[in-house]
Amino acid sequence: MKATKRTKLQAAGWAVGDAANFLDLSPAEAAYVELKLSLSQALRRWRSTRKLTQTGLAKRLGSSQSRVAKMEAGDPTVSADLLLRSLLALGATSKDIASSLTPQRRKAGAT
Amino acid sequence: MKATKRTKLQAAGWAVGDAANFLDLSPAEAAYVELKLSLSQALRRWRSTRKLTQTGLAKRLGSSQSRVAKMEAGDPTVSADLLLRSLLALGATSKDIASSLTPQRRKAGAT
């Protein structure tokens, strides 16, 4: 996102919610960050499940280890688009993606 | 996605539908196209509901009428990213987005 636009988008009265950011993000920007985070986690889960290395996953995706690391870290230089395309390339369905966007929350106090 | 393939897509003159795959799209590419289509439709629905014009929506989004038209048309030059950010900017939640990705299908033969 453009820095200039970021300024334009500054909205008043934004209460910091959860883990997203204590930076000057607009609600929409924060939501975008969180959405990417969900996808990041889904990707890492996928890899973890198969006991693949980032290098191995990168090869499968036609990308590089460093980019995979950034994808999983929710790095700002990684778009939601790349995450989506990666998940789809790994066989995820729209449904899979939809559910990774609406994670079940554990009950408070649960392990 | 490769530009060459994208060009082929353009050349084929898409009609909105659900099957993106009479071209040589890989399953992942087809899934990506369909996912974008779902988001496109959600965006158009949003605008339609508020009886806004594309120009009006563009203004609200800090974009242009032509790009909005392309967004709603699922144009290949529009990324899922832009669609997501637009929906979020309009106040959609992750949940909203997730459900637009898993549309309820009508029974066959229904109107």
Place this chain on the structure above:
DNA sequence: TGACAATATGCCAGATATGACATATTGTGT
């Protein structure tokens, strides 16, 4: 501890996406 594998971070050139403009097409009144 050292040696090695895995992951993370910084950077950049080439690839892709975006806003904006011009223009064409379609729709909707009369």
Place this chain on the structure above:
DNA sequence: ACACAATATGTCATATCTGGCATATTGTCA
């Protein structure tokens, strides 16, 4: 039919993303 609004399509300069390389950090095992 005409006039006008809305939407669609083509193009392009600039902004942004991405793969890949180099390097740093962290983790693991002996």
